[in-house]
Structure formats: structure tokens, C-alpha cells
Amino acid sequence: MTTGTRRRMGxxxxxxxxxxxxxxxxxxxxxxxxxxxxxxxxxxxxRPLVYHYFPGKQxxxxxxxxxxxxxxxxxxxxxHEGPLGARLLRVMERxxxxxxxxxxxxxxxxRGGPAIGSTRTGAMIxxxxxxxxxxxxxxxxIPDPAPRLELVVRSWVSLAETTALLWLDGRRVPRAELExxxxxxxxxxxxxxxxxxxxxAEVVRxxxxxxxxxxxxADLVLRLGRFx
Amino acid sequence: MTTGTRRRMGxxxxxxxxxxxxxxxxxxxxxxxxxxxxxxxxxxxxRPLVYHYFPGKQxxxxxxxxxxxxxxxxxxxxxHEGPLGARLLRVMERxxxxxxxxxxxxxxxxRGGPAIGSTRTGAMIxxxxxxxxxxxxxxxxIPDPAPRLELVVRSWVSLAETTALLWLDGRRVPRAELExxxxxxxxxxxxxxxxxxxxxAEVVRxxxxxxxxxxxxADLVLRLGRFx
Numbered sequence: 001m002t003t004g005t006r007r008r009m010g011x012x013x014x015x016x017x018x019x020x021x022x023x024x025x026x027x028x029x030x031x032x033x034x035x036x037x038x039x040x041x042x043x044x045x046x047r048p049l050v051y052h053y054f055p056g057k058q059x060x061x062x063x064x065x066x067x068x069x070x071x072x073x074x075x076x077x078x079x080h081e082g083p084l085g086a087r088l089l090r091v092m093e094r095x096x097x098x099x100x101x102x103x104x105x106x107x108x109x110x111r112g113g114p115a116i117g118s119t120r121t122g123a124m125i126x127x128x129x130x131x132x133x134x135x136x137x138x139x140x141x142i143p144d145p146a147p148r149l150e151l152v153v154r155s156w157v158s159l160a161e162t163t164a165l166l167w168l169d170g171r172r173v174p175r176a177e178l179e180x181x182x183x184x185x186x187x188x189x190x191x192x193x194x195x196x197x198x199x200x201a202e203v204v205r206x207x208x209x210x211x212x213x214x215x216x217x218a219d220l221v222l223r224l225g226r227f228x
Numbered sequence: 229m230t231t232g233t234r235r236r237m238g239x240x241x242x243x244x245x246x247x248x249x250x251x252x253x254x255x256x257x258x259x260x261x262x263x264x265x266x267x268x269x270x271x272x273x274x275r276p277l278v279y280h281y282f283p284g285k286q287x288x289x290x291x292x293x294x295x296x297x298x299x300x301x302x303x304x305x306x307x308h309e310g311p312l313g314a315r316l317l318r319v320m321e322r323x324x325x326x327x328x329x330x331x332x333x334x335x336x337x338x339r340g341g342p343a344i345g346s347t348r349t350g351a352m353i354x355x356x357x358x359x360x361x362x363x364x365x366x367x368x369x370i371p372d373p374a375p376r377l378e379l380v381v382r383s384w385v386s387l388a389e390t391t392a393l394l395w396l397d398g399r400r401v402p403r404a405e406l407e408x409x410x411x412x413x414x415x416x417x418x419x420x421x422x423x424x425x426x427x428x429a430e431v432v433r434x435x436x437x438x439x440x441x442x443x444x445x446a447d448l449v450l451r452l453g454r455f456x
Binding site for chain 1: 339350375376378379382383386387390391394395398400401405406409412413416417419420421423424
């Protein structure tokens with residue numbers, strides 16, 4: 001019978017609540033500065049009860065991180081319709097949304113704070129990178145890329161990561177500009193690589209065939225042309 | 229008196245020898261797989277004597293890493309003469325020399341193996357990145373850059389790092405091509421950013437004024453033009 005006291009949560013429901021509370025705390029402050037006491041307080045339960053669900057802060061942190069990784073990976077999903085540049089721009093917008101929402105936690109994680117880092121957190125980060133890589137290949141329609149294409153896509157994923165991290169450090173450049181710039185960077189890196197390799201050139205040509213005359217790549221060539 | 233027995237090394241000499249031996253071992257195999265016994269054997273001394281100089285493997289690893297960091301930083305130094313593209317290409321050649329010489333150790337370090345990672349190793353990596361960043365600014369003649377230029381230079385340093393790491397994984401693309409490509413990438417990233425910012429445009433224009441007609445940037449514009 002409920003008699004005005006708080007309803008007792010089921011095991012899964014309570015775990016989910018703790019993960020959500022922890023993710024929120026870890027997103028707004030460096031995870032190293034968040035204590036289990038704070039998690040307990042924010043969840044409205046006792047410290048021992050938190051330990052009942054998660055044996056330590058590391059386990060709770062990893063569960064929160066897994067949730068964040070799933071959320072970010074979901075944001076990479078984009079319909080296979082329209083010019084590639086516009087698709088990539090929409091994904092970049094959602095990526096920067098995520099980064100803005102989880103700023104301090106994202107920074108601490110990516111800068112590899114050793115106090116909280118582990119083989120498992122490293123593997124989670126790599127799985128997000130891999131998801132981004134595979135999404136791009138799927139949009140390009142090339143599931144099994146040659147080494148040069150793999151290198152361009154993976155290094156661009158890393159560039160997007162670094163750009164977001166640098167942006168977080170003071171947010172001194174408008175994020176909308178960086179989202180657009182990263183799409184241009186992708187085209188530029190692909191085009192530079194295409195100069196060395198016929199298969200890459202074919203990829204770039206095929207992508208451009210779908211680009212509108214006023215699309216992202218045309219804009220890039222115009223911009224570069226100012227310096228030619 | 230030397231009576232055919234091995235000459236006794238001084239303290240500093242022995243430390244230097246151990247660091248050199250360790251760096252060599254850590255360069256050819258993942259540091260996690262190298263034991264103090266192997267260091268002792270390679271140095272021709274007993275295991276307890278290694279511990280006399282370094283209290284543990286972590287300290288020896290950090291000393292070797294500091295040596296490697298100094299060596300890499302020294303390779304960034306390039307005379308302020310001639311076109312910027314050619315200077316950057318020479319630095320890239322020396323960077324890939326370094327990466328090729330220290331392959332497995334470089335990979336393990338940059339992939340952040342937690343068993344050997346620490347706040348101090350992280351700080352050493354950052355100091356190398358910072359040195360690369362400052363060298364580039366010095367060559368550009370802009371010691372105090374605006375946020376967009378800082379972002380381009382730092383993100384390009386990260387791109388060079390990622391490209392080298394990806395190259396090490398199978399070495400499936402000729403390194404000479406990647407060295408050249410990274411110089412082109414720098415120009416491309418700078419030019420993309422210049423499109424958003426007059427100060428960046430001024431930097432690109434000034435750099436190009438020093439570039440010969442058959443230099444790295446002219447080559448890039450020509451290559452990109454194939455797709456325009």
C-alpha cells in the first residue's frame with residue numbers, strides 16, 4: 001500500500017535512474033570531482049543504496065559512459081537522402097549538440113584522465129569512433145574501403161573530435177562555423193588524398209555528382225579559389 | 229685498476245645507458261610486454277641494480293618517454309628559410325622517421341594503454357604537441373594567434389598524429405605520400421578556415437606570397453581543380 005511515502009523503484013528502474021543522474025553530474029563537472037555522495041543526494045537515496053547497485057564509482061561512471069556512447073552513436077544515424085555534404089552537416093550539428101550538453105565530461109574523458117580511464121572506457125570511445133567511421137562508409141556506399149579511403153575517413157573522425165574538444169576550451173569560435181568547416185574539411189581531405197589515388201578520385205567524383213551547384217563542395221572550391 | 233673486468237660506470241652514465249636500452253625495447257614492443265628482467269639483461273646488469281637506479285618500471289618508462297619526447301621535439305626545429313610548404317615537408321619527413329623508429333611504443337603510448345599511462349605521461353605528450361604548435365606559429369611569425377588560427381594549427385597537429393598512428397597499423401600507404409599529403413592538408417585546413425575569417429585569410433595570403441609557382445600549395449590547388 002502506498003501511504004504517502006515514496007514509491008519503491010524496481011531494480012532496473014533504480015539502475016536507470018542512477019545512470020541518468022550520474023550522466024547528468026558527469027556531464028557538467030569533471031567526473032573526478034563528482035562523489036558518490038552527490039550521486040546519492042541527487043537521486044534522493046542513501047549512499048549505501050548506490051553501492052548496492054554499483055560496487056564503486058568506476059562502475060557507475062562506465063555505465064553512464066556507455067549510455068552517453070549509445071546516445072552519441074544514435075545521433076550519427078542520418079537518412080541516405082540528398083547531397084552528402086548536407087547529410088554530414090546535419091550530423092555535425094547533432095554532434096556539437098551532444099558535445100555542448102556534455103562539455104566537462106566529454107573533455108575529461110577525451111583528455112584521458114587516468115584516474116578514471118580504463119581499458120573499458122578506451123574500448124567504448126573506440127566503438128563510437130568505429131560507429132562514426134562505418135556510418136560514413138555506409139553513406140559513401142563503400143563498406144570495404146581501400147587503405148587511403150579508410151585513412152581519410154578515420155583521420156577526419158579524429159579531426160572532428162579534436163575540433164570539438166578545442167571548441168569546448170573557451171568556445172571562442174561560433175560552433176555553427178565549425179560544423180560547416182568540418183564538412184568542408186572532409187571534402188578537402190578527400191580531395192587531397194584523391195590527388196594520389198585513382199580510387200579516391202573516383203569516390204570524390206561520385207560524391208560530387210550528387211552535390212548541387214550551390215552545395216557545400218561548390219562553396220569550398222569557391223572559397224579556395226580566392227587564394228589560387 | 230682494470231683487470232679485464234668490465235669498467236664500472238658512473239651513476240649518470242649508468243642511468244643514461246638504462247634509459248637508452250629501455251627506450252630501444254619500448255620502441256620495438258608494446259611497453260606493457262617489456263619486463264625489468266629484459267632491461268637488465270639488455271644492459272648486462274642485474275635486476276636489483278636496475279631497481280637501484282629506477283624504483284620501478286613506471287619510472288624507467290617515464291624516463292625513456294621523456295628522452296623520446298625531447299628527441300621528437302628536437303626534430304620539429306627547422307630553419308626559418310624558404311617556402312613554408314617545403315619547411316613543413318622536411319619536418320613531416322623527420323616526424324615519420326621518428327614514428328617508424330619507435331612504432332610499437334608510439335602506438336601503445338598514443339592509444340593510451342592505461343596500465344602504463346599516468347598524469348605525467350599525459351603531460352609529456354601534451355608538451356610535445358605544444359612544442360609542435362609553437363614551432364608552427366614561430367614559422368608563421370604569429371606568436372599570439374587568434375582563436376581560429378590556434379584551432380587550425382592545433383587540429384592539424386592532431387591530424388598529423390592520427391595519420392601517423394593509422395599508418396603504423398599495417399603501413400599500407402607509402403609514408404612519403406602521407407608526409408606530402410599532411411602538408412597539403414595544412415594548407416587546405418587553413419584555406420577552409422580563411423573562408424570564415426579575414427585574419428586567417430591574411431595569414432594564408434602571406435604564406436602564399438612566399439610559395440613558389442611550383443610549390444606545395446600550387447600543387448594542391450591544381451589537384452583540387454580536377455574536381456571543380
